[in-house]
Amino acid sequence: MSRNQQTANADIDVSNFSRHLNGQNAPIWWGIIGLILIELSVVSAFTVTYLYLYMQHPQWPPNDIAPPPLFIPTWSTILMLLSCVTMYLAGKSVEKNKSKGFVVYTFASVIMALLVLWIRWQQFDNFDMRWDQHVYGSLLWTISGFHFIHIVSAAIGTAAIGLFGMVGFYTKQRQIGVVVDTMYWNFVAFAWLPFYLVLYYFPRL
Amino acid sequence: MSLKNHPHTEQAIFDDQEGAESILDKTWLSPPGFLGWFTHVNQRQIGFRFVVTSLIFFALGGLLALLMRLQLVQPENTLMGAEFYHQIMTMHGTTMMFFFAVPAMEGLGIYLVPLMIGTRDMSFPRLNAFGYYVYLLAGITLYLALFLGMAPNTGWFSYVPLAGIDYSPGQGVSFWTTMITFIEISALTAAVELIVTILKQRAPGMTLNRMPIFVWSILVMSFMIVFAMPTVMVGSVLLALDRTFATQFFVASGGGDPLLWQHLFWFFGHPEVYIIVVPALGIVSTVISTFCQREVFGYTAVVLSMVTIGFVSFGLWVHHMFTTGLPHLGLSFFTAASAMIAIPSGVQIFCWIATLWGSKIQFKTPMLFIMGFFAVFVIGGLTGVMAASIPFDMQAHDSYFVVAHLHYVLIGGAVLPFFAGLYYWYPKMTGAMLSERLGRWSFWLIFVGLNLTFFPMHQLGLDGMPRRVYTYLHNMGWEEINFFVTCAAFLMAFGFLLTFINTLISPYKSRAAGSNPWHADTLEWWAQSPPRNYNFRHLPVISSRTPLWQKAPLYKVTGIRADRREIIITTLLDAKPQGVCIMPSPTYWPFVLALTVGFGFLGFMFKPILFVVGFFLSFFAIVGWLWPARPWLAEKPPEDGHPVRGLQ
Numbered sequence: 001m002s003r004n005q006q007t008a009n010a011d012i013d014v015s016n017f018s019r020h021l022n023g024q025n026a027p028i029w030w031g032i033i034g035l036i037l038i039e040l041s042v043v044s045a046f047t048v049t050y051l052y053l054y055m056q057h058p059q060w061p062p063n064d065i066a067p068p069p070l071f072i073p074t075w076s077t078i079l080m081l082l083s084c085v086t087m088y089l090a091g092k093s094v095e096k097n098k099s100k101g102f103v104v105y106t107f108a109s110v111i112m113a114l115l116v117l118w119i120r121w122q123q124f125d126n127f128d129m130r131w132d133q134h135v136y137g138s139l140l141w142t143i144s145g146f147h148f149i150h151i152v153s154a155a156i157g158t159a160a161i162g163l164f165g166m167v168g169f170y171t172k173q174r175q176i177g178v179v180v181d182t183m184y185w186n187f188v189a190f191a192w193l194p195f196y197l198v199l200y201y202f203p204r205l
Numbered sequence: 206m207s208l209k210n211h212p213h214t215e216q217a218i219f220d221d222q223e224g225a226e227s228i229l230d231k232t233w234l235s236p237p238g239f240l241g242w243f244t245h246v247n248q249r250q251i252g253f254r255f256v257v258t259s260l261i262f263f264a265l266g267g268l269l270a271l272l273m274r275l276q277l278v279q280p281e282n283t284l285m286g287a288e289f290y291h292q293i294m295t296m297h298g299t300t301m302m303f304f305f306a307v308p309a310m311e312g313l314g315i316y317l318v319p320l321m322i323g324t325r326d327m328s329f330p331r332l333n334a335f336g337y338y339v340y341l342l343a344g345i346t347l348y349l350a351l352f353l354g355m356a357p358n359t360g361w362f363s364y365v366p367l368a369g370i371d372y373s374p375g376q377g378v379s380f381w382t383t384m385i386t387f388i389e390i391s392a393l394t395a396a397v398e399l400i401v402t403i404l405k406q407r408a409p410g411m412t413l414n415r416m417p418i419f420v421w422s423i424l425v426m427s428f429m430i431v432f433a434m435p436t437v438m439v440g441s442v443l444l445a446l447d448r449t450f451a452t453q454f455f456v457a458s459g460g461g462d463p464l465l466w467q468h469l470f471w472f473f474g475h476p477e478v479y480i481i482v483v484p485a486l487g488i489v490s491t492v493i494s495t496f497c498q499r500e501v502f503g504y505t506a507v508v509l510s511m512v513t514i515g516f517v518s519f520g521l522w523v524h525h526m527f528t529t530g531l532p533h534l535g536l537s538f539f540t541a542a543s544a545m546i547a548i549p550s551g552v553q554i555f556c557w558i559a560t561l562w563g564s565k566i567q568f569k570t571p572m573l574f575i576m577g578f579f580a581v582f583v584i585g586g587l588t589g590v591m592a593a594s595i596p597f598d599m600q601a602h603d604s605y606f607v608v609a610h611l612h613y614v615l616i617g618g619a620v621l622p623f624f625a626g627l628y629y630w631y632p633k634m635t636g637a638m639l640s641e642r643l644g645r646w647s648f649w650l651i652f653v654g655l656n657l658t659f660f661p662m663h664q665l666g667l668d669g670m671p672r673r674v675y676t677y678l679h680n681m682g683w684e685e686i687n688f689f690v691t692c693a694a695f696l697m698a699f700g701f702l703l704t705f706i707n708t709l710i711s712p713y714k715s716r717a718a719g720s721n722p723w724h725a726d727t728l729e730w731w732a733q734s735p736p737r738n739y740n741f742r743h744l745p746v747i748s749s750r751t752p753l754w755q756k757a758p759l760y761k762v763t764g765i766r767a768d769r770r771e772i773i774i775t776t777l778l779d780a781k782p783q784g785v786c787i788m789p790s791p792t793y794w795p796f797v798l799a800l801t802v803g804f805g806f807l808g809f810m811f812k813p814i815l816f817v818v819g820f821f822l823s824f825f826a827i828v829g830w831l832w833p834a835r836p837w838l839a840e841k842p843p844e845d846g847h848p849v850r851g852l853q
């Protein structure tokens with residue numbers, strides 16, 4: 001008999017196995033990885049589209065338009081990354097069964113996200129070019145808007161998680177919802193980095 | 206709802222206990238009745254719906270093809286005008302590629318994968334249901350548009366600037382972009398679920414190198430979908446923005462670039478062909494193995510070549526753009542890459558030949574379709590090699606030669622194997638055999654009909670007949686062939702009709718299938734035909750690649766509760782049991798979410814602000830869907846020994 005013809009020689013009893021799957025053994029953990037892979041494909045498609053169009057143009061941005069100012073978006077980027085820390089702390093609180101801390105940190109993250117959204121909203125007003133004037137403007141608006149919607153989703157999702165937490169749903173054993181929400185949150189925060197790079201630095205090259 | 210499905214008993218009931226069967230039945234029940242239909246989440250229901258719906262779209266797409274052929278039966282025909290011809294041509298291509306081929310393969314995967322790997326459901330049953338409703342809504346909407354005379358008319362690849370707002374005003378192309386985005390959501394949800402199910406829910410002992418080849422093919426297909434479909438989504442969203450908000454992505458005068466569309470489209474479009482073909486290769490291996498009654502020769506080689514095909518197919522998209530004036534060095538690279546795909550394809554074919562060699566082949570209907578696949582796919586491959594050579598492509602591009610080539614590849618590479626699969630697995634899905642006599646008639650009519658239809662098209666192309674024209678002039682020398690081709694198309698259609706009739710009457714006429722009518726080796730044949738809602742009475746423990754051919758009995762998993770939807774989670778590579786997962790119960794929420802998402806997307810076409818409304822409505826649906834079900838699982842095991850047994 002070859003190696004893959006060997007027979008297992010006993011029934012397997014799983015009655016004592018955990019019914020609380022919290023990490024990589026939970027299907028949803030892998031499901032979120034799948035979602036992130038999909039969105040990574042989307043993020044790369046946007047980034048490549050930007051670079052492709054950028055390379056077609058000797059002058060970028062066109063018509064002596066100034067590239068968008070750097071200062072405020074840099075702060076909003078930092079704020080976005082900081083909110084990953086509060087999300088991390090929220091997760092830690094669940095692990096220690098501290099539901100109050102959990103609720104505080106989750107809503108702190110949500111508030112930070114709202115702040116980022118508010119800053120981004122102001123920036124939309126300050127873009128020097130409309131989306132329909134030139135493809136440069138189309139890219140600026142579309143990519144910013146695309147990421148904006150993602151922060152909105154992450155914020156609403158996390159607020160819902162916070163509410164479930166207030167009802168007392170999350171505990172050390174039952175924390176997978178928090179784990180995957182944090183994964184997605186981190187993804188949304190870090191997905192901004194390539195966009196930040198192309199939108200704010202490439203026009204300066 | 207959850208309470209009903211998780212009865213609150215003093216003593217937990219396990220599936221290895223006496224009488225557990227009727228409790229399993231109750232636990233995994235899909236609620237009956239018309240309204241219950243919208244709550245179903247079990248993989249068997251959803252997979253079956255996918256397959257049946259995709260076949261209906263195949264029939265619709267085929268009817269449109271016949272209409273086209275009727276229009277082309279003679280020169281300067283006035284059956285229909287250019288506008289209508291272009292609508293049905295676009296709808297035919299779009300239907301066949303997006304609404305038939307991909308959902309059909311995914312549907313087979315959804316139905317079969319959990320059975321083949323020995324589990325009771327897909328990882329995300331509610332997402333599964335959601336994906337189906339999204340698909341259904343997208344299809345219905347697109348065909349409503351056709352009936353209203355508002356269907357897209359720019360061909361299945363919607364090239365700009367033709368598809369831009371200047372040349373295609375009105376809602377036609379908007380329907381296309383919206384529904385393409387929508388159908389990709391469905392394809393992507395199914396892909397992620399298939400990946401997770403395959404990686405995390407294989408029966409204990411089913412290491413990756415014991416996994417059935419069909420499951421491998423579905424895994425490769427799903428990964429391809431995850432990396433390919435988002436590009437076409439981005440493309441169609443950008444096109445929608447161009448059309449609705451006057452962004453300039455594909456508008457040359459605004460600094461945009463029409464070629465960008467082609468890149469985005471074909472970066473998806475070429476893998477798309479292999480997304481359809483790879484699962485078909487899985488079907489071929491499965492059917493050959495069963496009807497030769499031996500393992501496929503070179504398991505590892507077959508699997509690796511499928512994976513290679515998946516990878517390489519992403520590097521080929523530019524061969525659809527040879528005539529667009531790209532730099533020469535680039536073109537040579539893509540020619541070479543296109544030729545390279547022949548290597549893994551060759552490996553597969555040699556392994557199949559080695560399997561068939563010297564074995565006693567049973568030529569049942571599924572095997573006939575596989576033989577048809579060999580003949581037709583090889584011809585399609587050869588004309589593909591011709592088209593991959595740039596000088597030839599310069600001549601044949603956008604002529605009927607390409608129409609002939611693409612149908613040989615698609616029908617040979619996807620439709621024939623799919624029908625083989627249909628004849629092969631129909632007994633499992635329905636409990637009845639399909640009629641062999643009708644099956645043979647159907648196969649031969651299809652096989653002869655398709656060759657008579659498409660082979661002459663090569664000649665039409667070489668004679669200069671362009672594709673995508675609604676009519677042609679007298680005296681071009683194309684009349685006889687076109688007349689002949691149209692007649693042959695009806696012959697082929699009649700062949701397909703026979704299979705449809707076969708599937709409809711067989712449950713009433715033919716004999717019961719029994720659980721393993723072909724004496725096959727994979728696990729789905731271990732379940733009853735049709736399988737119960739819970740798939741298996743006991744979850745198996747696997748110790749070989751061919752569990753049903755081994756002499757020793759299968760060992761089983763014990764300690765799974767029957768009164769709760771429980772499945773086992775195993776490790777990624779070697780499938781060691783890791784934990785037990787409790788699956789969600791039937792619910793309306795996926796259906797509601799499909800409606801709100803649909804509202805957002807369709808609303809966007811008419812009033813962009815409605816997209817925002819749909820977006821927020823969707824969040825209500827998502828929260829409802831994820832609402833934690835009480836009673837929550839107890840956390841602390843009782844002191845007296847059995848940690849989980851006897852809880853709740």
Ligand code: HEM
Nearest residue numbers: 267270273295298301306360361362608615672673674694
């Ligand atoms: C059932 C028999 C079929 C017939 C008689 C048929 C016939 C045709 C015809 C007449 C055209 C239009 C050619 C033109 O005007 O340029 C066409 C295009 C096309 N067909 Fe089919 N077809 C069949 C099946 C299929 C299948 C099974 C698929 C895919 C799985 C498919 C995919 C396509 C595609 C992608 C196009 C291109 C549409 C476009 O140019 O936008 N067809 N077919």
Ligand SMILES: [Cu+2]
Nearest residue numbers: 475521524525
């Ligand atoms: Cu190609």
